[in-house]
Amino acid sequence: MQNDENSPDIDPKTGESPVFDPKGAFDVKVPKYRRHKKIYARVVLNGREIHLGLYGSPESVAAYERTVAEWLQSGRKTPRPKRLATAKKEKDALGLEGVLTITELTVKYFEFAKTYYIKDGEPTTEVDGIRHALKMLRKYYGECPIEDFGPTALKTIRSEFIRMKWARSTCIGSP
Numbered sequence: 742m743q744n745d746e747n748s749p750d751i752d753p754k755t756g757e758s759p760v761f762d763p764k765g766a767f768d769v770k771v772p773k774y775r776r777h778k779k780i781y782a783r784v785v786l787n788g789r790e791i792h793l794g795l796y797g798s799p800e801s802v803a804a805y806e807r808t809v810a811e812w813l814q815s816g817r818k819t820p821r822p823k824r825l826a827t828a829k830k831e832k833d834a835l836g837l838e839g840v841l842t843i844t845e846l847t848v849k850y851f852e853f854a855k856t857y858y859i860k861d862g863e864p865t866t867e868v869d870g871i872r873h874a875l876k877m878l879r880k881y882y883g884e885c886p887i888e889d890f891g892p893t894a895l896k897t898i899r900s901e902f903i904r905m906k907w908a909r910s911t912c913i914g915s916p
């Protein structure tokens with residue numbers, strides 16, 4: 742049997758195959774988080790400027806990550822402009838006034854999950870899985886109103902789960 746170092750297919754200096762180019766394998770250029778007019782943040786996707794909020798704020802950084810993840814998930818297509826959430830003064834189905842955000846919804850669901858997923862008086866491991874999934878959801882869409890969360894947002898979260906190499910059952914199916 743031949744030694745791998747003497748094999749003609751392997752470069753003795755690097756140990757890599759000459760066919761494999763590690764620099765080109767992960768050639769994904771992500772647009773930069775930029776400053777606009779001294780205090781605002783923006784990102785330019787396919788020549789279109791998307792404003793993210795105050796530069797350096799946690800909200801604008803989260804908006805940047807969410808926007809770029811959606812852009813990459815959709816095959817580098819520019820996302821549609823989002824309509825601004827208008828506060829509703831009437832009560833919603835949960836009896837709350839105003840616009841319900843993803844963060845508020847995830848907190849309420851996690852409180853429910855801690856009481857629902859119990860076996861022998863102790864929370865099951867399902868609660869930990871829910872906590873991790875909700876953490877990712879809050880990272881990308883925490884400040885968004887629930888009515889703005891749709892199929893594109895769900896696909897973005899799923900692609901992040903897949904990127905993190907979570908189990909297929911956790912990722913809500915395959916891509």
